[in-house]
Amino acid sequence: MTSASTVLHQIESALTGELGVELSSVRAVIELLDSGATVPFIARYRKEKTGGLSDVQLRLLQDRLGYLRELEDRRSSILQLLTERGVLEPSLKASVLAASTKNELESLYAPYKVARRTKAQIALEAGLEPLVDDLLEVPLADLHDIAAAYIHPAEKGAPDDTAVPDTETALAGARAILHEYAVYDHELMDELREKLWNTGVITSKVVPSHRTVLAQETSKFSDYYDFSERIRKIPSHRLMALMRAEKSGEVKVTVDVAEVPGPKTGLKGEALARHQNLTEGYETARASFESAVAFALGIPVQILNTVSDDERVLGWLAATVRSAWRQKVLPRLAADLRTQLTERAEKDAAAVFASNLRDLLLAAPAGNRTVLGLDPGLRTGVKIAVVSPTGAVLDTAVIYPHAPQNRWDEALDQLETMVREFKVELLSIGNGTASRDTDRLAGDLLKRLAQQGNDGVQKVTVSEAGASVYSASALATEELPDMDVSLRGAVSIARRLQDPLAELVKIDPQSIGVGQYQHDIPGNILAKSLDATVEDCVNAVGVWVNSASPALLSHVAGINATTSEAIVKFREENGAFSTRQDLLKVPRLGPKAFEQAAGFIRIADGSEPLDASGVHPEAYDLARAIVHDAGGMQGSSVSAEKLAQLKPEDYVSERFGLPTVRDIFAELERPGRDPRPDFQTAEFTPGVETIDDVAVGMILEGTVSNVAAFGAFVDIGVHQDGLVHISQMSTGYVDDPHKIVRSGDVVKVRVTEVNAQRGRIALSLLLEEKPAKPKHVRGNHSSARTNASKPGGARKGSGVAHRRR
Structure with a gap:
């Protein structure tokens, strides 16, 4: 080994x-x-x-x-x-x-790895391997004459199933042996797997129970009722949709050498001609694969094109090749390729989810402002929570402005009172049920406030995904023990506007809802990807240790859930941390964990000014030397102008290279800099509140709620996100929608299509309609793939494959 x-x-x-x-x-x-x-x-x-x-x-x-x-x-x-x-x-x-x-x-x-005795193994035990050789040697002989010589009872002490009572049993055993030769021929399987990947297709056909006009008009999977695409070309998102359609029971998915023609009964004209073309294409493609199987088994390829009766060896060998391909080789290859496609699609989907999650976590924070959160509802009312600039809950209430109670004016009065009493600066509105109605209520409130000279309050619609999950969680119970579960959602909606990162880390990432087919991805794959994304985002921003929740601290490098709880407990018992070094006093937080975490922990107004920056304690002496040379006091900040007069190259040593020195310069110039963008909001168009209000040609403003491999979804305020297809993002070619937009971006879009029955809205980032492109004939281009992308190793050599195992 x-x-x-x-x-x-x-x-x-x-x-x-x-x-x-x-x-x-x-x-x-x-x-x-x-x-x-x-x-x-x-x-x-x-x-x-x-x-x-x-x-x-x-x-x-x-x-x-x-x-x-x-x-x-x-x-x-x-x-x-x-x-x-x-x-x-x-x-x-x-x-x-x-x-x-x-x-x-x-x-x-x-x-x-087959544990049971196969038909081929039983045939070998019965001594039928020489029969295979005989059949290959005399293709023109009478089939049963050759097989008759191998009829015999089971030998003494051998299993009863090794008896060969007649020629049919002998021939069945010989065929099973040849089938197994084909499947065990790894060079053949590699060659055909590669060929099937390059030339085969994956298709889906509607199952009989869904062949109705209503199903085709209303099903979200109707696009896959009659679908075919080259295996090597199908994008991951389409593969995932195809698998979901199959799982729903509406379609049957197959992998084959070409599109399999259906029944031609009743077909006429162009439909019949297409069927004939499909049939010819399929038979030609299948023949090339069957020829490879025949060649590997040592069977003359010519027999596949020879007309012969079933009584001759020739016909039996041809039937054996075809059954080997159809019953053994193709099913195994199809399973292999489906596995490969699925693994690739799951990986891509997890990457899309992680990218969207990163955008959401690193969305612009509104900052330290007093926020009134509204969790919309109809019958159960709109839940309200006012939180302070530090996230503390100041007040909660429930109002009933919508049907069936319709206490609109009363709700406005209560909102106005709370805004004035707590000097609210922002209204954070959840985007769930009754969101647009609640947004209209907030709009009336802002008009009333403006008439009274208070026009500084803004309203913002935020995603409430995961708020209900948080409300019922153990963490919410610990943070808000005396608060009704229904009101905790309003608190979360308010806080996530102040600091999306600090609030959303309290929720299982899979519940945030920014993924692409996330429910179809194995939990371990998705969790690993998302946990890594959360960790990277938290550490990119940094954490203020004296105010951070255990949930946020648990994502700091080197700190786990147990250690984060210990930090908070130590903070509660001993007061705020004054230096990063104080972390070493926390039980279970040793030198290794401190080394990993210290640079990402921030302490404001502590005894060591550098503790508020991203400079690691191991480099404090170097940072102080730079500050001193820039004319500052030990550990204090310096002006950017004085810092610019120094050369980072002059501070490079064996311990600290130029990249680290440049990072220190950047931190001293702007200590604790936040990498997140500035806060901005989208303005929904008045009067556009449901999908029925949306019309083709409208220019609307919205917020990107999700980005997928095929485009981006935009919340335009009608409870049904619209889709900007990748083709509608730019006048040029776009290979990745993330290069154009990110989750949380505020964009203007043009409505290109509305299908209220299916709940679909098509949008475009191109505010002026693109001119139609001239039609042209697509060429048959091909390109070589790297070994890393191949479904199986390439077959080496061109000789006949070994038939023996």
């Missing part, structure tokens, strides 16, 4: 090649990760060692490192198992060693 050092070297080389990173950087990152360092810490404070890799690059490297280590462990296990079973031929071993994905490994191992 391969030594540990050799495996590590192989992994390092693979990472270097895949990520385009220097080998020295890869080795440094692996060493740091293995020592317990966190990605935020490495990205921020170990740039010299990593070559300045970003947190995104480090996350990718960390994920690939884990995957490759698991891959090598599995490879070692499979080699050991194949060796113990005595089936590890040189060619199989070479394929196992060359496999670059877990899916490839499992595909190679799959034929050998």
Whole structure:
């Protein structure tokens, strides 16, 4: 077996090649990760060692490192198992060693891990392998004459099922052996898997129970009732939609060499011609795969095109090749490719969710302002909570302005009283049921206030996703123990306007609702991706330790849930932390955790001014020297003008390289800088409150609520987000919608289509309609794929594959 050092070297080389990173950087990152360092810490404070890799690059490297280590462990296990079973031929071993994905490994191992006795194994025990050789040698002979020589009872002591009572049993056993030869021929399977990936299609057809006009008009999956696309071209989001449509029971999804033609009964004209073309194309494509199977089994390819009766070996061999392809090879290859497609789609969907979550967490905070949160409702009323600039709850109430009670004026009076009493600056309105009605109420309130000389209050609609989850959580019970569950949502809606990051970390990321098919992604994959995103966002902003909640502190590098609770408890018992060094007094927070966390912890008005910055304590002496040379007092801030007169290069040492020195300069220029954008709000168009109010051609303002691989969803205030398809984002080509918009962006859009029955609104970022492009014939372009993207290893050599296992 391969030594540990050799495996590590192989992994390092693979990472270097895949990520385009220097080998020295890869080795440094692996060493740091293995020592317990966190990605935020490495990205921020170990740039010299990593070559300045970003947190995104480090996350990718960390994920690939884990995957490759698991891959090598599995490879070692499979080699050991194949060796113990005595089936590890040189060619199989070479394929196992060359496999670059877990899916490839499992595909190679799959034929050998069957626990039960297969039909082929029983036939081999019955001594029918020589019959296979005889049949291959005399293709023109009478079939049953050849098979008759192998009729015999079960040998003494052998299982009863090894008896061969007639020629039909003998021939069935011989066919099972040939089927197994094909499936066990890993070179053949690799070749056909590659070919099916490049030329095959994935299709979906509506099941009979949904073949109605009503179903096609109302189902959200009707686009997939008759769908076909090349396997290698289908985008991840479409694959996920296809799988969901199949799961719903409305369609059947298949993977095949080409689109399978349906019944031609009743077809005429163009429909019949299309059916004939499909039939010809399918038969031609299938024939090429069956020819490869025949060649690998040592059967003359010509027999597939020979007309022969069933009594001759020739016809039997042709039928055996076709059944091997249809019953054994194609189903296994289709399962392999579906697994590969699904894994890729899940990975892409998790990445989209993580990107949207990052945008949401790093959305512009309104800051320290008094906010009145409104959690809209009809029958149950609108829940209200006023929170102070520090997030403390000042007052709560429930008003009933909407049907069935319709106490509009009374609600306005109560809102006005609360705004005046607590000097409210912002109204935060949840975007759920009755949101637009509540927004209209808020609008009337602002008009009333403006008439009285108070025009400084603004209203903002925010996403209330996850607010109900928070309200019923143990954390909410601990934070707001004496408050009714229904009112806690209003508190969350108010606080998330003040600081989205600090509030949203209290909610399970999967409940925030900014994902693409997040419910179809395995929980462990999604959780890992989202937890990493939350950690990166929290550490990018930094945390004020004397006011942060345990939920927020738990995402600081080096700090877990237990440690965060200990920090808060220590703070409550001993008062506010005056320096970062005081963290070492917290039980269970040792030197390693302090090293990882200290740079991301902020302390305002403490005894050490640098504790309010992103400068790590390990570099305080250097920072003080820079401050001194800039004419400042020890540890104090300095003017940007004086700092600009110094050269970072002059402070480089063996311990601190130029990237770290430049970071220190940036921090001293603007201590504790917040990377988040400035706060802005969208203005919904008056009178556009439901989908029925939306008309084609309207120019509306809205907030990007979600970004997917195929476009972006925009909240225009009608309870049904509109979709800006990727093709409507720019006059040029767009490969990634995230390059155009981010969740939380305020945008102007043009309505291009409205389908109230299906609840769909199509929007465009192009406020003027694009001119139609001239039609042209699409060329048949192809491009080579890298080995990393291949579904199976390429077949080496062109000789006949071995028939024996």
